[in-house]
Amino acid sequence: MIEVRNLVKEFPGRRAVDDISFTVRKGEILGFLGPNGAGKTTTMRILTGFMPATGGQVTVGGHDVFDEPDETRRRLGYMPENVPLYPEMRVDEYLEFRARLRKVPASRRQAQIGRAMEMCRVTDRRRQVIGTLSKGYRQRVGQADALVGQPEYLVLDEPTVGLDPKQIREVRSLVRELGRDHTILLSTHILPEVEMTCSRVIIIDNGKIVAQDTTEALRAAQQASTEVVVHARLPMPDGGASTSPVPAAREALMGLPGVLAVTVEDDAAVAKLRIKAGGKDDVREGIFRLAVAKGWVLLEMRREALSLEDIFVKLTESPEPGEA
């Protein structure tokens, strides 16, 4: 378990991380989501012991990262953004070096390196000089590097940045696979990535946590304010043909419990209404009953589910546009 309590990091004139607290539970894949410059990399650097925090505490498996760096570093596999590697070394030389640094006993070193290379599919390039590898392969070497030493925790900073779509898909499936026996903290500014790989997500903006929950719950919470689009053919009122039935229907819908606003998008023969609703109950049921009672012919009714992307944009939208 990685525990972050009231973490603060100040750079001269700037508060990069502002009092954030969260836990990465054993066995989960936690997505760390935020726009560029939100403080993701800074947080990860503190977690891995690369940087000390200005305030707060971080423990990895019960050990403080600042007081017991050796204990925590051995348990953590870290892949920094842009995957820095030594260009003059060969892939297996590099991994061997890393394994030694991580104090893997000589008897298990080769087997572990082989396993890591196999998992990240770099075995075919094991004798190649790293400087001559393509970006995709370098990324894989970085992943293998994080796996050497069999750390319980993996911290991956933007693992898919700069890769092509096929490679991105491969990285995601690798992360899911690793998630079976590792606890993973993964940062990204790409939303689908979190939706696809992570079980839980923390959204961070301007150094603050703006939301944290399971991917599903976060979406469900946001759906509490959902929108329903209704297309219906409304029967003409009995009296004259001159008055439109739409305003009356709008009034009726407004009367339903949970409905916050109704906007008329089209008042032609087929009326198109957008209903904004809040609360826990599904408004669609009420709409259906109303339609039956009033004799509307429902042609279409769909709920517009907010994607994580909408949530993200909503949460990280700064009220003042001038703020960076």
Add this chain to the structure above:
Amino acid sequence: MPDEPRSTEPPATTAPATDEAASPARSAAPVPAPARAPASAPAPGPARVHDAPPEAPPESIWRSVAAGGVGIFMALCIGSVLYPVLPQSWLTIPMLVLGGLAFGWGALWLMDQFDFGGNLRALLHRELLSYFLSPIAYMVLTGFMFCNGLTFILILYSMQGSPGGHGAPLQMLFGGTIFFWFVMVFAAPVLTMRTLAEERHSGTIETLMTAPVSDGQVVVAKYLGALIFFMTLWLPVGLFVGLMHAFAPPGGGPQIGPVLAGFTGTFLVGSMFIATGVLTSALSRNQIGAAIMAFAACLGLFFTVPIFVFFAGPEWKTLLAFFNGWDHMQEFGKGIVDSRRVIYYLSGTFLMLYMATKVLESGKWR
């Protein structure tokens, strides 16, 4: 969340997919990749994961050859220096060769057997690897040998017929000429400039410092790596001693003491220069900047003092004399290993390394 492929892939990454995508696609196929190194896999086929260790042959042969060669070379260089005390027999050379082989292979075997030194050894191994794998190392090595050889020849010519025996030219070689200092002041910055500055520049410092290593270990490994390479530069000078013996009348060759003292002095001065270089490399993220700083620092330490001595009053003269590298090396060349000098250079080295460690530590807080 279902895993169906979404159409909303990140827009930035959808565009450039042409040649980058080709290589992983190829490797994912069951066909063996064309770039497979022929040496690494004696039995091509599906790569086996858990029985990796037995896969050794060709690489380890090269390792053994290299270790043996280095051992023989070292033995010959050291043998040249030790000429007067070695038994004068035709067996000497073969014994040196065998001893060198034994030394090289023994060292290799020992290092493989015990995980000697743990982290420090791993770091040092990487340092040496990157020194000896870079072309710059061989440029420096060649340039250094050329300079030293030229200096030696010049000394020999200028001293022809002068008294002082066959040991005198070697005495001159160690610190007796401006060339010695010239080479020292250039070599140390060039060897050390990349150590920490490059780690910081390329970002590898992040993976390095998040491994279970301490700042001190990293600094010491960088220093030792540079120092070992530096002393490798000086090793061939041992052969000059052999040459002097070869052309000296029987019993008139250079004495062993002053030569060893000269090497000791070179080692001590080099050690301090290199520690200074490591410090400046820790201060900078730009290699050239680090080199210039180191150059200025070494120049300042060892050239301004003799100049100041000209202008200083008598009481300052006595004080400055303690820091006069030029005089120190003259003494070492004569065979005088004064413990004050040894302590001066070693404490200077420790001070520089300590400061480098602190600088590396402080870099985290910024």
